[in-house]
Amino acid sequence: MRITTKGQVTIPQDVRDFAGFQPGTEVEFLIGEDGVVRVIAAGQGPRARDRRLGAALAGLRGSADTGLSTDEIMALTRA
Numbered sequence: 202m203r204i205t206t207k208g209q210v211t212i213p214q215d216v217r218d219f220a221g222f223q224p225g226t227e228v229e230f231l232i233g234e235d236g237v238v239r240v241i242a243a244g245q246g247p248r249a250r251d252r253r254l255g256a257a258l259a260g261l262r263g264s265a266d267t268g269l270s271t272d273e274i275m276a277l278t279r280a
Contacts, residue, residue: 212240220240220241220242221242222242226242226243227242227243227244228240228241228242228243229241229242229243
């Protein structure tokens with residue numbers, strides 16, 4: 202296998218079949234601490250997990266509004 206001057210490489214059919222890569226599949230390249238480069242379907246790696254977590258937290262932001270002031274909440278916790 203050879204990388205073209207544009208940085209492209211053809212993934213062999215048996216590897217595409219094994220990985221479930223279909224035409225149009227977006228992929229990510231991950232570099233492990235062991236120095237091994239992995240190709241995975243986009244949305245399956247740790248970066249995707251971080252994005253999903255960030256989106257979930259953003260969706261929760263401001264949802265715990267109790268209608269109480271900070272001083273009222275502190276008074277309740279100290280009572």
